[in-house]
Amino acid sequence: MIRLIDVYKEYDNGTKALKGVNLRIDDGEFVFLVGPSGSGKSTIIKLITGEVYPTDGRMMVNGFSPDNMRTNQIPLMRRTLGVIFQDFRLIEKKTVWENLSFVMRAVGCSGRETRRRIPYVLKLVGLEGKENHFPNELSGGEQQRVAIARALVNNPSMIIADEPTGNLDPQRSYEIMDLLKRINELGTTVLVVTHERDLVDRFGKRVVAIEDGKIISDETGGYYNG
Amino acid sequence: MAKRINAGYYISEGFHNVFSHGFMSFAAVCMIVACLLIMGTFTLVAVNMEHMLGELERENEFIAYIDETYTREQAQGLEKDLTAIENVAGVTFVTKEEARQNYLQGREEVELLKELPSTVFRDRFRIHVDDIREISATVDRVKTVSGVAKVVVALEIAQGFVLVRNIALGVALVLIAMLMIISLFIIANTIKLATFYRREEIAIMKMCGATNGFVRWPFVYEGMLLGLAGAVVAFFLQWGVYQLVCGFIGSNAGLGLVAIIPYTAMAARIFIIFLVSGFVIGVAGSLMAIRKFLQV
Numbered sequence: 001m002i003r004l005i006d007v008y009k010e011y012d013n014g015t016k017a018l019k020g021v022n023l024r025i026d027d028g029e030f031v032f033l034v035g036p037s038g039s040g041k042s043t044i045i046k047l048i049t050g051e052v053y054p055t056d057g058r059m060m061v062n063g064f065s066p067d068n069m070r071t072n073q074i075p076l077m078r079r080t081l082g083v084i085f086q087d088f089r090l091i092e093k094k095t096v097w098e099n100l101s102f103v104m105r106a107v108g109c110s111g112r113e114t115r116r117r118i119p120y121v122l123k124l125v126g127l128e129g130k131e132n133h134f135p136n137e138l139s140g141g142e143q144q145r146v147a148i149a150r151a152l153v154n155n156p157s158m159i160i161a162d163e164p165t166g167n168l169d170p171q172r173s174y175e176i177m178d179l180l181k182r183i184n185e186l187g188t189t190v191l192v193v194t195h196e197r198d199l200v201d202r203f204g205k206r207v208v209a210i211e212d213g214k215i216i217s218d219e220t221g222g223y224y225n226g
Numbered sequence: 227m228a229k230r231i232n233a234g235y236y237i238s239e240g241f242h243n244v245f246s247h248g249f250m251s252f253a254a255v256c257m258i259v260a261c262l263l264i265m266g267t268f269t270l271v272a273v274n275m276e277h278m279l280g281e282l283e284r285e286n287e288f289i290a291y292i293d294e295t296y297t298r299e300q301a302q303g304l305e306k307d308l309t310a311i312e313n314v315a316g317v318t319f320v321t322k323e324e325a326r327q328n329y330l331q332g333r334e335e336v337e338l339l340k341e342l343p344s345t346v347f348r349d350r351f352r353i354h355v356d357d358i359r360e361i362s363a364t365v366d367r368v369k370t371v372s373g374v375a376k377v378v379v380a381l382e383i384a385q386g387f388v389l390v391r392n393i394a395l396g397v398a399l400v401l402i403a404m405l406m407i408i409s410l411f412i413i414a415n416t417i418k419l420a421t422f423y424r425r426e427e428i429a430i431m432k433m434c435g436a437t438n439g440f441v442r443w444p445f446v447y448e449g450m451l452l453g454l455a456g457a458v459v460a461f462f463l464q465w466g467v468y469q470l471v472c473g474f475i476g477s478n479a480g481l482g483l484v485a486i487i488p489y490t491a492m493a494a495r496i497f498i499i500f501l502v503s504g505f506v507i508g509v510a511g512s513l514m515a516i517r518k519f520l521q522v
Contacts, residue, residue, distance in 0.1 A: 075435045078433060091430065103434040
């Protein structure tokens with residue numbers, strides 16, 4: 001569960017990114033966070049992943065309080081999250097299997113656990129048989145599926161997708177969003193940051209719109225009005 | 227999911243990283259080899275200088291003349307008193323006849339000296355010291371021994387040796403320390419370059435919940451492996467360079483008097499020093515390089 005209570009964020013250069021944001025995302029929800037560039041979407045993601053801290057206000061991320069927790073707790077908090085990026089961020093020198101196994105090893109899983117979990121996750125995202133491929137041998141849609149598999153492999157309670165379809169054509173974008181919807185149906189909370197109106201409108205999920213550091217609308221089954 | 231990360235995993239990752247980033251590893255090893263060779267060469271020059279000065283010091287001696295009223299037996303009896311004096315490494319008794327003979331060596335053609343009686347000379351002791359810096363105090367103590375009539379010492383030469391030795395040692399220490407620091411920075415920068423190349427990998431690890439330790443340890447093992455590999459290569463290259471220099475000195479008549487310590491006599495120590503230096507440089511360089519990239 002995510003809670004942001006009257007959160008402000010001002011960067012060192014004086015930019016006021018968030019101006020009193022209140023947001024609650026319950027377990028099992030599927031939420032679109034929409035808004036124009038520079039509206040504060042990325043700052044919310046950075047706050048949730050512990051990359052930056054709020055200037056003021058209170059936060060709760062899956063039982064952790066990023067506004068006042070010790071730095072050695074940040075990795076523990078991040079293990080409850082799976083992050084997907086627009087540019088996939090796969091390690092080019094590692095195969096699909098290695099891209100997944102190294103994040104499992106990073107949280108202390110044994111080799112045996114990785115051998116059990118990775119085939120299941122690859123099947124879930126439709127990449128069976130691609131274990132030994134390198135990222136540059138895959139299409140953009142497949143690379144994003146690897147990134148989704150990587151986000152899922154440690155069984156997080158929440159997936160955060162930052163513009164996950166930004167580099168894909170409309171058909172692949174729909175497939176990726178559909179995959180995220182299916183993952184959500186399996187019980188994982190999903191937060192998707194996007195400004196692709198068609199996709200948002202097509203899925204009819206909760207839509208939180210942000211502009212100039214403030215939440216301007218929050219509707220379940222809503223449409224993108226940004 | 228329980229924590230089951232162990233040293234074996236870190237070592238295998240570090241080892242794997244050495245080969246998967248072959249060019250950067252090669253560059254880092256080359257830097258370590260170059261730095262160790264420069265430091266090693268300079269240190270060996272300093273050690274050999276120290277050795278030569280030590281040899282020259284050991285040859286430095288002073289003479290204690292025995293009172294003429296003493297019989298030969300009485301004079302020889304002073305040996306025990308003289309060797310008991312602090313800083314005296316050894317004494318050699320020289321009779322007045324031997325002294326005469328020594329004096330005449332090279333002067334055989336001088337007619338006037340042919341009839342020189344040995345009574346002109348005195349029995350004497352040639353005294354060698356352990357530490358040339360303490361020679362003045364030793365001379366004072368020898369003078370207090372009854373039966374010693376006079377002491378002759380070339381204090382300026384002794385002091386010259388001490389001065390040369392101190393300057394050489396000081397310069398060597400400063401240069402070696404400077405080279406060590408420069409090497410550390412060069413290697414840290416080489417490893418930093420390798421780490422920069424992999425910053426994305428580190429950022430992904432951190433975003434997935436990896437602790438700083440999990441990210442750091444493979445880099446530390448990688449740095450350690452590179453440092454040790456560089457040390458081994460540098461050891462053998464140093465051996466080759468040293469043999470070449472020795473060969474040149476040996477074949478050059480003008481340098482024939484220079485006494486060089488054989489590499490094999492120092493090999494074990496050099497190997498250990500290179501290994502320790504390679505280890506420290508590799509590990510410290512990795513830690514310095516990765517620190518910045520952990521702030522994600």
